[in-house]
Amino acid sequence: MAGITLQEVSRRAGVSTATVSRVLNNSPLVHPDTRRRVLRLIKQLNYHPSPTARALARARTQTLAVLFPGIASGFYSEVLCGMDDVASERGYHLMIAFSHGPQDQEELFIRCLRERRADALVVLNLNPPDALVRAATAHETPVVFIDRPARGRRISCVQIDNETGSVEAVRHLAAHGYRRIAVLSGPTDSFDAQQRLAAYRQAMREHGLPVTSELVWQGAFTEESGYAAVQRWLKRNRSLPDALFACNDAMAFGARQALQERGLNLPMVGFDDCETARHLGLTTVHVPMRQMGRWAVELALAWIEGAPNEGVPDRVVPTRLVVRESCGCARKGVKV
Amino acid sequence: MAGITLQEVSRRAGVSTATVSRVLNNSPLVHPDTRRRVLRLIKQLNYHPSPTARALARARTQTLAVLFPGIASGFYSEVLCGMDDVASERGYHLMIAFSHGPQDQEELFIRCLRERRADALVVLNLNPPDALVRAATAHETPVVFIDRPARGRRISCVQIDNETGSVEAVRHLAAHGYRRIAVLSGPTDSFDAQQRLAAYRQAMREHGLPVTSELVWQGAFTEESGYAAVQRWLKRNRSLPDALFACNDAMAFGARQALQERGLNLPMVGFDDCETARHLGLTTVHVPMRQMGRWAVELALAWIEGAPNEGVPDRVVPTRLVVRESCGCARKGVKV
DNA sequence: CTGAAAGCGCTAACAC
DNA sequence: GTGTTAGCGCTTTCAG
Numbered sequence: 273m274a275g276i277t278l279q280e281v282s283r284r285a286g287v288s289t290a291t292v293s294r295v296l297n298n299s300p301l302v303h304p305d306t307r308r309r310v311l312r313l314i315k316q317l318n319y320h321p322s323p324t325a326r327a328l329a330r331a332r333t334q335t336l337a338v339l340f341p342g343i344a345s346g347f348y349s350e351v352l353c354g355m356d357d358v359a360s361e362r363g364y365h366l367m368i369a370f371s372h373g374p375q376d377q378e379e380l381f382i383r384c385l386r387e388r389r390a391d392a393l394v395v396l397n398l399n400p401p402d403a404l405v406r407a408a409t410a411h412e413t414p415v416v417f418i419d420r421p422a423r424g425r426r427i428s429c430v431q432i433d434n435e436t437g438s439v440e441a442v443r444h445l446a447a448h449g450y451r452r453i454a455v456l457s458g459p460t461d462s463f464d465a466q467q468r469l470a471a472y473r474q475a476m477r478e479h480g481l482p483v484t485s486e487l488v489w490q491g492a493f494t495e496e497s498g499y500a501a502v503q504r505w506l507k508r509n510r511s512l513p514d515a516l517f518a519c520n521d522a523m524a525f526g527a528r529q530a531l532q533e534r535g536l537n538l539p540m541v542g543f544d545d546c547e548t549a550r551h552l553g554l555t556t557v558h559v560p561m562r563q564m565g566r567w568a569v570e571l572a573l574a575w576i577e578g579a580p581n582e583g584v585p586d587r588v589v590p591t592r593l594v595v596r597e598s599c600g601c602a603r604k605g606v607k608v
Numbered sequence: 609m610a611g612i613t614l615q616e617v618s619r620r621a622g623v624s625t626a627t628v629s630r631v632l633n634n635s636p637l638v639h640p641d642t643r644r645r646v647l648r649l650i651k652q653l654n655y656h657p658s659p660t661a662r663a664l665a666r667a668r669t670q671t672l673a674v675l676f677p678g679i680a681s682g683f684y685s686e687v688l689c690g691m692d693d694v695a696s697e698r699g700y701h702l703m704i705a706f707s708h709g710p711q712d713q714e715e716l717f718i719r720c721l722r723e724r725r726a727d728a729l730v731v732l733n734l735n736p737p738d739a740l741v742r743a744a745t746a747h748e749t750p751v752v753f754i755d756r757p758a759r760g761r762r763i764s765c766v767q768i769d770n771e772t773g774s775v776e777a778v779r780h781l782a783a784h785g786y787r788r789i790a791v792l793s794g795p796t797d798s799f800d801a802q803q804r805l806a807a808y809r810q811a812m813r814e815h816g817l818p819v820t821s822e823l824v825w826q827g828a829f830t831e832e833s834g835y836a837a838v839q840r841w842l843k844r845n846r847s848l849p850d851a852l853f854a855c856n857d858a859m860a861f862g863a864r865q866a867l868q869e870r871g872l873n874l875p876m877v878g879f880d881d882c883e884t885a886r887h888l889g890l891t892t893v894h895v896p897m898r899q900m901g902r903w904a905v906e907l908a909l910a911w912i913e914g915a916p917n918e919g920v921p922d923r924v925v926p927t928r929l930v931v932r933e934s935c936g937c938a939r940k941g942v943k944v
Numbered sequence: 945c946t947g948a949a950a951g952c953g954c955t956a957a958c959a960c
Numbered sequence: 961g962t963g964t965t966a967g968c969g970c971t972t973t974c975a976g
Contacts, residue, residue: 325953346682624947661969
């Protein structure tokens, strides 16, 4: 079972290695009879070309590298599944790497580009400084960013339609008659967080609702930060706002927990629609994560296989509100 | 920035490629002065060896392949993180593949073994027929199974201590005074499911509690199956059992949902301790998933780098009960 | 300690 | 259509 090679096949078939290679690569420059003969032998010997040798000879690994922030989350596994959907279908393999801390992230990024172990790089939710993004342009390897705008030679991105989702969320709460709608925002260096906050502001304005600074709670996309934000508020104010728009589900869970511990309740809507959201009945903005993964890989492949100078357009995945109980609706599925 | 090679370095350094290679590989057979000179040049030229070329020459890819069932789940991302912990530390890369359907799984498995794209294979939660496992032995590539017993030449596994966790779960419920404790079992072809069920039976016996056949509900480790099991029961019986041991969290969620929809409630404990369990306050058996990932990779590396004929012992990750509200305890954290 | 040379297994000009 | 011949970039005997 150990290592039958192309050369071996060619010898036994009485043809040159070039011919076998041609057969392998479906070159039209092979006589049907020859092809048949070679193919038979290949099957008979159970020969399979060595990916490693191919990679060296073709300077193509048929591999995509995916960079993750170092945290486990169901979110990422969804995205990953989406990536695999199209990668496997197109004959590509997925290599993954987690960044261990923010400085490691930079090194990892550079290393992936230089090693050429992968034909393209998909960067998820990391936020490399702009300088780094520019540095990428110097390399051959195309890069696709998820959750971060970026554009350039061999660079594109897939982003979330943060605006539509946020606007829908606020509209929904407003339709309930809530007027003092607080927002639990994300870290200021996150593009998603920025966009969601901006959309919240605009939506509030459009509904003629006031946005005082005390209604804007700073969070960090973590459960703890949501918990802490509510605690801070409760320490300073007696009355809760009418409702809460949490810029992601994790923070909504934290906020919910903090409220619950004091027997309080607050209509709220989240963002992401992670698995737990469904279980907890959290009304939230659905983000099609699988789709993000799929598109990211499609963009990457477009760069790899596309005509050298053809640009690859960015993509924006749609969002939509999923109404559950947490927003003050009486029952699951009630649409306002 | 494009492609400076070892040869280039050797030319500029005025030494042979062999010497540069020796320096790269920390061979002691290099004169300190030579080494210094070469190293300086390497740094200066920003040279980095090509992993692809190395792989071909050394017949080692420094890559581990991980096979997943085709479903996204927070569970897997935890395991993956654990794998990455040790893989990255030891200079290995992770390549992942999802099986799309059970037949694809077999093909994928074989392909991974034959392609030698990875130095070892970690198989998670798939259940390849025994014949396939034996087939693996024919290949050079070591295989580590997670959640499935297996042993042989270049084969080992990491499993869950299903017994301890299950016994603790039942004991806990029994300590509450519950006597009719039902079990929501997993699919019969799952080793974990078998062991958890067996442990339940034994624990019940030891507590002098009856296990009538009606107390054993068949499930499939899915939320839906948990939901369905409760529905079946409610259709046939008027009174609920005293408590429920669900052989995994997902089924517990399904069961909970079905009960909740009729305004019912049932003390229950699950198994896995997934993220949602914490949010829902589900008492459950904790499985250290990250640890499983770490150990799996350690075993794989042991096979790869270990002495050729040294066996690699299997591993069993410990489990422990995490008490939350769902088991009828008054408050979070109350230990019985 | 160092170098020459033969691969690793496949691809791709280039000639016939 | 097919074979010849260089590589791809690195490792590794084998001499010296």
